[in-house]
Amino acid sequence: xxxxxxxxxxxxxxxxxxxxxxxxxxxxxxxxxxxxxxxxxxxxxxxxxxxxxxxxxxxxxxxxxxxxxxxxxxxxxxxxxxxxxxxxxxxxxxxxxxxxxxxxxxxxxxxxxxxxxxxxxx
Numbered sequence: 001x002x003x004x005x006x007x008x009x010x011x012x013x014x015x016x017x018x019x020x021x022x023x024x025x026x027x028x029x030x031x032x033x034x035x036x037x038x039x040x041x042x043x044x045x046x047x048x049x050x051x052x053x054x055x056x057x058x059x060x061x062x063x064x065x066x067x068x069x070x071x072x073x074x075x076x077x078x079x080x081x082x083x084x085x086x087x088x089x090x091x092x093x094x095x096x097x098x099x100x101x102x103x104x105x106x107x108x109x110x111x112x113x114x115x116x117x118x119x120x121x122x
Contacts, residue, residue: 041101043082056084058096058107070096072107 038044060071068091069076070083077083079091086098086105098105 047082056086056098056105056107058109061091061093061096061109070107072096 055073057073058070059074062069062071067078069078070088070091071077072083075083077088079088081088083098086100089097089099089104091097094109096107096109098107
């Protein structure tokens with residue numbers, strides 16, 4: 001029978017304890033669907049959010065290949081994206097729900113009235 005040496009056994013115990021501690025720490029927070037996703041508020045250098053505008057304005061909502069896209073203050077976002085430091089939780093027909101550090105914020109699509117003019121020129 002080939003048993004591991006005491007040094008290898010201690011290393012295995014240390015690794016298991018570190019991994020189990022990480023798993024318990026993750027249970028304290030909301031579970032992430034993607035384990036490689038950074039926690040909320042932590043960004044990679046390439047993904048630092050731009051300066052947040054004073055007022056976020058929902059300008060449009062549309063479907064693109066079955067995926068809902070919201071235009072907020074001139075930029076497009078999908079569910080799960082960070083819109084100016086706030087995570088897009090859901091996109092409905094006329095509103096978008098954002099998560100700002102555990103506080104939900106709702107942006108409502110204002111209906112702009114505009115006139116259509118029909119021309120009968122041929």
